Amino acid sequence: GENVEQHPSTLSVQEGDSAVIKCTYSDSASNYFPWYKQELGKRPQLIIDIRSNVGEKKDQRIAVTLNKTAKHFSLHITETQPEDSAVYFCAVRQGAQKLVFGQGTRLTINP
Amino acid sequence: GAVVSQHPSWVICKSGTSVKIECRSLDFQATTMFWYRQFPKQSLMLMATSNEGSKATYEQGVEKDKFLINHASLTLSTLTVTSAHPEDSSFYICSASAGNTIYFGEGSWLTVV
Numbered sequence: 001g002e003n004v005e006q007h008p009s010t011l012s013v014q015e016g017d018s019a020v021i022k023c024t025y026s027d028s029a030s031n032y033f034p035w036y037k038q039e040l041g042k043r044p045q046l047i048i049d050i051r052s053n054v055g056e057k058k059d060q061r062i063a064v065t066l067n068k069t070a071k072h073f074s075l076h077i078t079e080t081q082p083e084d085s086a087v088y089f090c091a092v093r094q095g096a097q098k099l100v101f102g103q104g105t106r107l108t109i110n111p
Numbered sequence: 112g113a114v115v116s117q118h119p120s121w122v123i124c125k126s127g128t129s130v131k132i133e134c135r136s137l138d139f140q141a142t143t144m145f146w147y148r149q150f151p152k153q154s155l156m157l158m159a160t161s162n163e164g165s166k167a168t169y170e171q172g173v174e175k176d177k178f179l180i181n182h183a184s185l186t187l188s189t190l191t192v193t194s195a196h197p198e199d200s201s202f203y204i205c206s207a208s209a210g211n212t213i214y215f216g217e218g219s220w221l222t223v224v
Contacts, residue, residue: 042218043217043218044155101156102154103153103154104153
């Protein structure tokens with residue numbers, strides 16, 4: 001089955017700096033790559049996603065890049081703010097919308 | 112927008128008892144729903160795929176006789192944790208798709224004492 005690896009597990013950056021989180025996957029047939037932000041005890045919130053026919057997507061301070069050949073995709077957050085502090089998960093969809101999640105990254109923005 | 116609702120939000124049960132968690136799609140029909148479990152400081156792990164009108168598909172290592180899934184209608188899937196033990200204490204969350212969008216329930220905290 002699909003294997004998703006996410007790095008780093010923890011990331012601490014200064015407010016205003018950029019944060020990058022990376023994920024690799026194993027199944028070349030996967031075609032949908034969302035990123036979620038999760039507050040403690042709450043449901044994951046979709047922050048950005050990309051499909052396999054696109055290499056990059058941007059939404060204000062958040063961007064995702066996809067390299068299908070290398071089977072990895074990355075989340076980029078620019079001009080980080082304290083409210084960006086949370087746990088972020090990448091995910092990969094295979095088959096009939098079954099999501100496989102990465103291990104998660106705890107992002108801390110230091111004021 | 113489409114909403115997936117879970118109930119209860121949190122539940123405490125005694126060891127050996129069973130507890131049922133409901134997942135409802137409120138304004139759309141979902142032939143497939145997914146159940147995840149998340150232990151503290153860990154990722155969401157898919158437990159099973161709930162299929163309306165047929166048996167659920169369980170992920171490797173998930174005991175189907177312990178985690179009973181019923182998807183009797185296009186808007187409701189239930190997860191029953193049978194003979195619960197303290198190690199079953201976790202955050203359980205469901206998801207369903209409307210078109211290309213995936214929606215998550217609010218999640219249910221289960222504590223087994």
